[in-house]
Amino acid sequence: MRIAVLSGKGGAGKTFVAVSLAAAAKQACYIDCDVEEPNGNLFFKPEEERTRRVSVMIPKFDDEKCTGCGLCTDFCRFNALALVRGRVLLFKEICHSCGGCVLLCPEDAADYTQREIGEIREGTSGSVHVLTGMLDTGESSGVPLVQELISNIPSGETEVIDCPPGSACLVMESIKTADYCVLVSEPTTFGAHDLAMAVELVRLFRKPAGVILNKCLPEKNPAKEYCLQTGVNILAEISFDRETGKLLSDAKVAVNTSPYLKAQFLDILATIKKEMRP
Amino acid sequence: MKKLVILSGKGGTGKTTFAGAFIKMGDIKAYADCDVDAPNLHLILPPAGEADEKEFFGLGKAAADPGKCTDCGLCETVCRFGAIKGGCVDIFACEGCGVCMEFCPQGAIEMRAHVSGLTAVYREAGSVFSTARLYMGSGNSGKLVTEVKRQLFENIKETTLAVIDGSPGIGCPVIASVTGADMVLMVAEPSVSGMSDLKRIVRTAQILRTRIGVCVNKWDMNGRKTGEIEKYCRDEGIEFLGRVPFDPSVVKLLNEGRTMADLAESPAGKAIKDVFVKTVRKIYEQ
Amino acid sequence: MKVIIPSETDRLDAPVFGSFGRAPWFAFADTVQNTIKFIENGAMGSAGGAGVKAAQTALKSGAEAVIAPRMGQNAAEIFAAADVKVYKAKAGSIEENITWLAAGKLELLTQIHPGSHGGMHS
Numbered sequence A: 001m002r003i004a005v006l007s008g009k010g011g012a013g014k015t016f017v018a019v020s021l022a023a024a025a026k027q028a029c030y031i032d033c034d035v036e037e038p039n040g041n042l043f044f045k046p047e048e049e050r051t052r053r054v055s056v057m058i059p060k061f062d063d064e065k066c067t068g069c070g071l072c073t074d075f076c077r078f079n080a081l082a083l084v085r086g087r088v089l090l091f092k093e094i095c096h097s098c099g100g101c102v103l104l105c106p107e108d109a110a111d112y113t114q115r116e117i118g119e120i121r122e123g124t125s126g127s128v129h130v131l132t133g134m135l136d137t138g139e140s141s142g143v144p145l146v147q148e149l150i151s152n153i154p155s156g157e158t159e160v161i162d163c164p165p166g167s168a169c170l171v172m173e174s175i176k177t178a179d180y181c182v183l184v185s186e187p188t189t190f191g192a193h194d195l196a197m198a199v200e201l202v203r204l205f206r207k208p209a210g211v212i213l214n215k216c217l218p219e220k221n222p223a224k225e226y227c228l229q230t231g232v233n234i235l236a237e238i239s240f241d242r243e244t245g246k247l248l249s250d251a252k253v254a255v256n257t258s259p260y261l262k263a264q265f266l267d268i269l270a271t272i273k274k275e276m277r278p
Numbered sequence B: 001m002k003k004l005v006i007l008s009g010k011g012g013t014g015k016t017t018f019a020g021a022f023i024k025m026g027d028i029k030a031y032a033d034c035d036v037d038a039p040n041l042h043l044i045l046p047p048a049g050e051a052d053e054k055e056f057f058g059l060g061k062a063a064a065d066p067g068k069c070t071d072c073g074l075c076e077t078v079c080r081f082g083a084i085k086g087g088c089v090d091i092f093a094c095e096g097c098g099v100c101m102e103f104c105p106q107g108a109i110e111m112r113a114h115v116s117g118l119t120a121v122y123r124e125a126g127s128v129f130s131t132a133r134l135y136m137g138s139g140n141s142g143k144l145v146t147e148v149k150r151q152l153f154e155n156i157k158e159t160t161l162a163v164i165d166g167s168p169g170i171g172c173p174v175i176a177s178v179t180g181a182d183m184v185l186m187v188a189e190p191s192v193s194g195m196s197d198l199k200r201i202v203r204t205a206q207i208l209r210t211r212i213g214v215c216v217n218k219w220d221m222n223g224r225k226t227g228e229i230e231k232y233c234r235d236e237g238i239e240f241l242g243r244v245p246f247d248p249s250v251v252k253l254l255n256e257g258r259t260m261a262d263l264a265e266s267p268a269g270k271a272i273k274d275v276f277v278k279t280v281r282k283i284y285e286q
Numbered sequence C: 001m002k003v004i005i006p007s008e009t010d011r012l013d014a015p016v017f018g019s020f021g022r023a024p025w026f027a028f029a030d031t032v033q034n035t036i037k038f039i040e041n042g043a044m045g046s047a048g049g050a051g052v053k054a055a056q057t058a059l060k061s062g063a064e065a066v067i068a069p070r071m072g073q074n075a076a077e078i079f080a081a082a083d084v085k086v087y088k089a090k091a092g093s094i095e096e097n098i099t100w101l102a103a104g105k106l107e108l109l110t111q112i113h114p115g116s117h118g119g120m121h122s
Helices: A014-024 A040-044 A071-075 A100-104 A143-150 A169-175 A189-204 A222-230 A242-249 A259-276 B015-025 B074-078 B099-103 B141-155 B172-178 B192-207 B223-236 B249-255 B267-284 C050-060 C073-081 C094-102
Strands: A002-006 A028-032 A047-061 A081-084 A087-090 A110-125 A128-135 A158-162 A180-185 A209-216 A234-239 B002-007 B030-033 B051-064 B109-124 B127-134 B161-165 B183-188 B212-217 B239-244 C002-007 C025-030 C035-040 C065-068 C085-088
Touching: A002 A014, A002 A169, A002 A189, A014 A028, A014 A040, A014 A158, A014 A180, A014 A209, A014 A259, A028 A040, A028 A143, A040 A128, A040 B192, A047 A087, A047 A143, A071 A081, A071 A100, A081 C050, A081 C073, A087 C073, A100 A110, A100 B099, A110 A143, A128 A143, A143 A169, A169 A189, A180 A189, A180 A259, A189 A209, A189 A222, A189 B249, A209 A222, A209 A259, A222 A234, A234 A259, A242 B192, B002 B015, B002 B172, B002 B267, B015 B030, B015 B161, B015 B183, B015 B212, B015 B267, B030 B141, B051 B099, B051 B141, B074 B099, B099 B109, B109 B141, B127 B141, B141 B161, B141 B172, B172 B192, B183 B192, B183 B267, B192 B212, B192 B223, B212 B223, B212 B267, B223 B239, B239 B267, C002 C094, C025 C050, C025 C094, C035 C094, C050 C073, C065 C094, C073 C085
Parallel strands: A002 A158, A002 A180, A028 A128, A028 A158, A180 A209, A209 A234, B002 B161, B002 B183, B030 B127, B030 B161, B183 B212, B212 B239, C002 C065, C065 C085
Antiparallel strands: A047 A110, A081 A087, A110 A128, B051 B109, B109 B127, C002 C025, C025 C035
16 A cells, blocks of 8 residues: 655654654555655664665767757757857756757767766665655756656555655655555644645545644644535544654654554554555 | 845745744845745735736646547657657646657647746735745746746835745755845754755755855754754854744744734744844845 | 847847846847847746856857846856857946947956856756
8 A cells, every 4th residue: 555645834744644654554665755855764764775876868969970950959948958159068957858859860969868866775674664765956856756766666565655845746746656645734824725735736636635633732723624624534633742843853753662653653554544445 | 135035945944934024023025935836925924915916837738639640659659758648648747848749740739838827926015025826736836936036026126135935845946046045044943854954955055156044943842953953054164043942822823824023022032033133134244 | 249238128228137048138239330239038938048048049149249247157158168258247228338348348247156957068
């Protein structure tokens, strides 16, 4: 069963929930798709980590064969190419890897080559298989890295995908193959507002979903009210607890030290399994 | 006019909270919400007037004419994004490169303008607030961020300081919000994750060669980690602009659509004012 | 000498535009023929690579020099590769800046700011 954990709002507790679900499950694979700021590995501290670099395709141009016709430069919609003194200059960070220039060159002067944008680290932490995607700083798009992560998940009983914040392209790539989406929210108007966007996203992708109301306080909870008003499924309510907050700030896996939290997360896993049953 | 951008790397550290407080405390007349994926600034600085809204067009997306399509499948072969199958375009996957259009033997494909978001500018009492929303499933967040900034600067002529609320992460929308900034203030969280994320956003800002300042929010959630952040700043030669303690009343305050500027007398209120003063001083120093 | 300057409008009294890549227009002046005309900058609405596209437009027009208040890395690299000098604009109108250039009163633009995409090229 593949569960994606997202939130719309950053800081609501995605990593806390994703790490907890993976740690509580009997055997799980944790996949960190928040490639811009991956945090799960800080909690799991995986051992025997293997790293492999991930690249994207970019063109390269043979100056000898190039006649300076400019077809490639005129074609590129991303403005990644410039023709100067009969030579083609590539602005590789603007290149979207569409391959159009290579296909179009009438002189066979353009070919494919690779450019590294990040890496995937793979290791184990107890019964959890940990995959972490890490985008190189300065890179603007982690989408190819997330795609690489998702297409190489070793099959297991429970797979938990930790998504990036928001609901844009990185998140979409992360949830595409999920069986179920867990939406994490916090009791603020920001949280409720962004939760609504996350709900819109999972509905668009037709994913069964449930909400975990995190860091709940005794006061009015705008996120809970949103769920009750719109009929969005509430999976669990986790209270704000300063002690837990301190544990998390020290990157401790909370369910390993709190039997109460572990029971809560086992409950959540069971509920999801039940909801997924045909 | 000086431009201050508030970032964090990690989500949820308090960017919008700080941006809102600064705007109120400094009587800022020009501000923007560049977190176009999940804009929240309007929730604590509710705009009063009517918005000047404009549709935002991202790069055009492919559209195939079923009448001309002969199902030869060539488009599918040349598309590197798996965005076209059986003459049907997946607009979420389509990057707008135009390769399918170029190679279609029937000329059945065209690139169609695609509305990927909505920008809004609020003008009232001499102040300008520029914000936007990226529509679900759209890319081009960097371009939309650039547009939000452009609309802010186009509408404000005379002011000393503009404040920009940024987005979490280190990618495209963040990079787009940093370009042209006079200073970036990082709001950090005193935690292992917060430290790791701070380092990555600092490195990103350093690549873009911007002036950087760091502050810690909710510092007493983990005093030791706060100390580590301060040491990191010293080691890197980054100015540390202060620490704000956790205040349980802030959640209720924000939920009421108010900012921390209303907490003037509390320790947290005083501390955030102090960070603001230090930040402004740093922006103007030579 | 053929010079190009980013402009806010397509009128002679227009101020020099603050940035190069996203200027709505370019004023194209020929100091020998003493003519000025305006070219639209198609890069203004570009998603990315505005500097690249704008610089290409400038090169295609036959510009031999550029006057701009600031410039990004991508455009600067293109001009460097094309041996086109970039001068720092002084506060004033387009016409004034052209006159200053002809009189040798403008300095080369040395502060190039990084582009939103790092601006490396191979």
